[in-house]
Amino acid sequence: MIDREQVAKRLKGAGYKFTGPRRLVIDVFFRHPEASLAVKDVLAEVQGECPHVSPDTVYRTVALLEKLGVVEPLDFSDEAKKYRLACGTEHHHHLVCLRCGAVMPLQYCPLVEVEDGVEGFSIVDHRFELYGYCKACQQTP
Amino acid sequence: MIDREQVAKRLKGAGYKFTGPRRLVIDVFFRHPEASLAVKDVLAEVQGECPHVSPDTVYRTVALLEKLGVVEPLDFSDEAKKYRLACGTEHHHHLVCLRCGAVMPLQYCPLVEVEDGVEGFSIVDHRFELYGYCKACQQTP
DNA sequence: GATTAAATAAGAATTATTCCTATTTACAAG
DNA sequence: CTTGTAAATAGGAATAATTCTTATTTAATC
Incomplete structure (x- = not known):
């Protein structure tokens, strides 16, 4: 399982900044390593700690983490898109x-x-x- | 492939009325037998013919048709739920x-x-x- | 034709997501 | 450490899909 240090490195390695709001979003996923989370759930949890974080930021951050392969999308038949920490690099x-x-x-x-x-x-x-x-x-x- | 007569029968057989708005929704699916349609697309096409049909009615009708097995849901990774006419009765x-x-x-x-x-x-x-x-x-x- | 429960229209309400712009911040270079 | 810079963010408004509410209408039955 990927750890938080690696995520920070992966961000910086790809030329992105490691900001406070991004750390908050990443922490949510690490706090629920097996769960599947909708972005709105991530947003709620982030705002629970830091109410002034904007929705826009959380949505963009999750999209970025998906692009970097840190989280992966899961598709449930009758719900919105959800994400979880990536399981690994091999196809599965x-x-x-x-x-x-x-x-x-x-x-x-x-x-x-x-x-x-x-x-x-x-x-x-x-x-x-x-x-x-x-x-x-x-x-x- | 299922035909329109059968759909009407299936509705009535299950105790539902065969109403004008429902016929309009069914016709949209028969007009695009291979396409995958989001409910909002169905709504737009129905309202093209009959502008006073309410969104609520179309959403409820598609949900009903899904329950009856007349249409089946398709899940695309990054889009909303879409539907098409059911292919048949066997698992596929x-x-x-x-x-x-x-x-x-x-x-x-x-x-x-x-x-x-x-x-x-x-x-x-x-x-x-x-x-x-x-x-x-x-x-x- | 009359009865009745089911279905609908109309439009408001809700909710998730995105857009806009001024301000802030992480990081790098001096 | 200080400063310069582009990138990132906050805040709040805008958008768009879907659902809710209530009075009215209608399909099917008697």
């Missing part, structure tokens, strides 16, 4: 717990199974996500 | 053309590949979508 997919919201990486990718089977269609991207209940949530009533 | 996934928006059914489902591999996690739902360029769009510059 996710298991999402419908009860507690925990997100776990899944190394398997089904792309190899279809690459040859979709005649005439050239694949450039794909999505694969599994939803269900994690071990802990299955055991607690 | 989709190929989505990033240029023209055409959506084609894909019969393969990767679920069998992972069912046994995710220890402790009980899967109840999943998503699999492929994005790329359809034959026609590859050939036209």
